[in-house]
Amino acid sequence: MASRLTTSNRAGWGFALPGFGLIMMFIVIPFFFAFYLSLTNQRLISPNPTEFVGLSNYDRLLSISVLTIEPEVDDTGAVVRDDDGAPQYPRVRSFTRNNPDYPEYAGMREWFRWHSGDTAKVVVATDVVFWKSLRNTLMFVLIVAPVQAGLALVLALLVNQKLRGINIYRAIYFMPVVVSIVVVSLLFRFIYDGNDGLLNNILGFLSFGWFEGRDWLGNQDTALGAIKAMSIWQAVGFHMVIWLSGLQTISPTLYEASSIEGASKWQTFRYVTWPGLRNTAVLVIIVITMQAFALFAQIDVMTNGGPLDSTTTLVFQAVERGYGKQDISGASAISVVLFLIVLSISLIQRYITRAR
């Protein structure tokens, strides 16, 4: 049906404009804007003009090095030890503050240290919080991606059976996905509460009062773990549905053929189901990885990056700096770094899972 409307070039662009315009305005332009801003000293609100500063934002963000510190010695040359016998070291700031002998460490702060013999190796960075958030983000991805993908696959296999009422289970597993992550995070703040939280109550009940309870989000050792667990639970249903659609594309005759050959349940999975899910697996892994790298809402609602930066993440830092500290250029630099990390990981995943 060629009418003037459908053949007109102008009409075509007109129809494309709303979608095209929105994508340009909110995705493409900000994307390039972030690159540009990360090379300036732009602030959210500032009376001073914006200046081009080259890569200095990245330099500040990424500079990291290892400082080797020998223990203090007394006049006899023996190592000075405290009451517990631990060697005493000069303070890190004596190297990093106004010390002309070590200009390369100027302005850096300690991230963590380890010892080889009596020598202390101190990792120092200009922007320790950035490195902590990078570590937290990577730890989050490293745990959440495989566990969430695996758990979702197990659930998909379970709900893929032909049983009466199986749709009820599918609905139950999918329910958390429908609830906003902000609401889920708020609810879990109550569940993880240190005083009278649901989790403490349940654990106390199950262990007959032996478990004393802890403040899950207020403790450096458990805060990120608690957020990981909640995040896995919340989105697992979504990936279950993707796996499920993959499972249902596998021809039933393949299962019949393998049952005639005498394949066990595991062999059927290994030789029929898993190879049939290859493309689905690529999709699920890449989507989960990208979502996990974008971790923000949970942190913002539950911990604000605390305690002691143990749950801060790259996206949280980007938002915190850009709008909390009005440091738009620093936030842009973090965004660009995150983009490069996610891009390279996705490319690696594509390469590993490529069709052979």
Added chain:
Amino acid sequence: MATVKLRDIRKSYGKVEVIKGVDIDIEDGEFVVFVGPSGCGKSTLLRMIAGLEDITDGTLEIDGQRMNDLEPSKRGIAMVFQSYAIFPHMTVRENVAFGLTINKVNKAEKSAKVAEAARILQMEHLMDRRPSELSGGQRQRVAIGRAIVRDPKVFLFDEPLSNLDAALRMDMRMEIGKLHQDLGASMIYVTHDQVEAMTLADKIVVLKDGLVMQAGAPMELYHEPANLFVAGFLGAPSMNFLKVTVEDVGDDWVQVTSDALASVKVPNKGRRFTKGQAATLGVRPQYLMAAPDGQGMLNGKVILTERLGSETVVNLAVSDGTTLIAAIAEDAVLAPGDDMAWTFDPASAHAFPEVD
């Protein structure tokens, strides 16, 4: 090498009975074809023998051993599916060896068996390809290869040629026939194509609505159909039926007539007719011929002629409204509209007491 015995086999889905008591005996090394229109239960019956469907009632014996409740892999059968059911991610070699891999057969034996199957099916040059690089016929050959290495007592074929084009179908049909000669194994073959049934079978089982209509050697069914359904189902073009009235009944003959048909005495083996009853007279198109002057048994007006080369198929309108088909010699030239007299040898005609 095995006999297969079905005794009063039944299958119900809920209240709907689809197989209504089937008795079939398959001798050692026999090639049996289940044939019937779609929905007659032939595939269901085969899948019940394979163990892919439960047997609701009755007994299935292979080699004198009751098989009703055994796993498919324990029944000593191998099955070839219409959709090939070969594993897309495995090479031909891996596909053929699948059952051996699953059952952890040692390498030397495995490669010997696979090589043997490849030799029988003449597909040595295909062994390292993937299914996506094969034609339909080659894929089906892989599936047959997978069946051969199992060394089964009984081969089951579920419409193996239905997905192939006409030319390939004929080649593969011959190959399967040859395979049966070479292996001498019992084979059960399901098809809706009566040409496959006629050419391949030692014994044809004609099914309709979950019941056996007739079982026997192909030519026996062709020449001595037990009922109207079998008479109409086997043979191409299919048998002509004329509505007639019984005039007289003898020991081994029956005399019938109708408005359009002169009185004719046809042989009768044990069917009960009474004088005056409505009956059906069946004449195969091949036996219908143009009558010499004054000897016509019925008049038919030529509606359409189709010259197939080896024969000419003529559609005839008879005065009582039925349409007949005559297959006559290739060089006969008839013009549409010719009103002619036709005849047939009464000995080759069949009288059926039922009217459809």
